[in-house]
Amino acid sequence: MKESSLFRYAVVGLLFTMLAFSCDSEGVINPTPTPTPTPANERFLVVGDSGTILVSDDSGATFQAVTSGTTATLRGAAADADGHCVAVGAGGTVLYSADSGDTWHAGSCATTNTIDRVICYGSGKFVAVGEATGPDPYGIFRSTDGGQNWDRYAVTVTLRGIGARSDSQFVAVGNVSSLNDSALYLTYTTGASWTLYSAPSANFPAGAGWLYDAVGTSGGYFVAVGSDGSLYSADGGTWSAGGAVIGKLTAASWCASSSRLVAVGYGSGGGVSKGRIYYASSLGTTWTEVNPGTIKFLFDVADDGNGGLVAVGAAGEVLYSPPPADVHDAGSLWYDGVSGVANELYGVCHVP
Template identity: 30%
Template sequence: MSEPVMGVGTCRPPALRKFALLATALSLLGCAVLSAPVLAAAAPASDVVYSVESAKASKSLMLDVVHAGKRLVAVGDRGHILYSDDQGATWTQAKVPTRQLLTSVYFVDDKHGWAVGHDAQILASEDGGVTWTKQFEDLKRESPLLDVWFQDANSGFAVGAYGALLATTDGGKNWEDASDRLDNEDQYHLNGIAAIKDAGLFIVGEQGSMFRSADWGQTWEKLEGPYEGSLFGVIGTAQPNTLLVYGLRGNLFRSTDFGSTWEPVELKAARGALEFGLSGATLLDDGSIVIVGNGGSVIRSDDNGETFSVFNRPDRISVAAVTDAGNGNLILAGQGGVRVTSPTGAGAENGKNGSSK
């Protein structure tokens, strides 16, 4: 599956990325080279367009779901941001100053969080996802940010299409274009960024591109990875220096030395090797790892990623992200919205919309 190209001009064919597993999201992505300068500038208040309130928001396309303390926060299509305080049973739609597709969200504590998406937009919340402000956008880029990570309430990074790497040291009041810190002359899309225990930061992207930073983002080293196809995400395990990267056609690799060497992880489904793309992952409190993807794929490891059990949901929905519900169940986000499932990913109950803020 390839992405449609909108607009005119010459550009190299874009590759699949995390949300590219979902056909609905693909049609929203254009093809334009990122501009270089980055200055934090939100739209004037009088020009702000808010996401449309919808009773069906919890059943619309959602691309990420995380915890803000005990609260759940999910982001997705049309600027929708939802939050739940009852383990995913009901969801409240937040008032959000955008109608663009949001691709990723990250909270450093129960209050401070950031969401990123199309038009290189970065939104911020200081109240656990109830209200949001637009910190940054760059309409000239015409391309999305795809992941975000913060070390604390001040220092963070956002990554995205065409090699975008943005950095802040003041909680997002100002964002700096830090793309030149990476050896990425081909401007490969950067799909995921994550912290690895006792090691540093790791970025993965298009064409199997990999970068690591032992000083938490100040300098980066380009690595030769084990795979030449697109990688959609990276997650650290509970063990020091140990991480997993995942991408197209069920490709999953494990490293115990911060990316210096890699071993493939075999994934066997009921009818043979898993061949669906993998798009999102979470590390549970007990050290278990859950990774989700296309075809209703939900895979789980209880040994720090050495082996995985594979479950494919009968509905074969495309799943973009996963987190724990807080009671042993899982929350899946993707095609058809947010769902509460059993710890294996089986069963499904769409959360109900509550009030809107």
């Protein structure tokens, strides 16, 4: 090939690269928007202020409201593969559904504390965590009957999130309310007994901050996210610092099909405070930011097991990321969903 031809191809390649990507004011590289894809038919469940419960049967593109029977703020949701769903929230509110989220009933959970998050670890089995404050020291709750009845466990810290790496090992993460320090409880026995690890100690890196969520990833690792980025651990007891991010990470989801962590949050950078989305490998040691196309803060994210994701946040914000053509690119492209509401949306889960 002639030298002039090589030059021509190099110029064309450079132009293609310039056209295919753009940068925002913070230098975050974003693919040029592509046409909105045809949604898949996965069900997602979203909860929020004033007893809001929304369901989507097109993978987060559109949502419909269902009756919750409460006006309490709902902060977290989880579901199993047999139609059991649970929503938790303010004042010890627990709701359960046996039909994949279409109808809801009040569960029995003897607490008045806010319950922030809940996860499923088997058919009809759920663990939830919340704020142990005042005369009510209970911050961990467990149900084995689809969310109807709950056992409770006393703790000494405020818990914000919970993750699992199997059906018998969990970490519940949060903070020591009087200090800017992280704390977590670890269990090896299906949620029935818990051991406290708290910062500052040899188990935590300095300046770990408050922790808001945790997930189990490949290789048996846990990753926790919070006010100062992320931590990772091979055993749930000793933790190392993960990669740095702008702002705080409020939630994370492990996309097993893509071997990728996706986290959401919000924070200031480049002169603007906005919602933020990042992805990383299984340890979270290096985070890459993706522009979500919104300035609204983001509070939670969930995946469908096939690389599709939904994120929710302030003022009715819903974003969805369809399963990518290359499975390793999960969470790289995001589109606006239609929630039909304007209130805060705090929790989202996939309904298998």
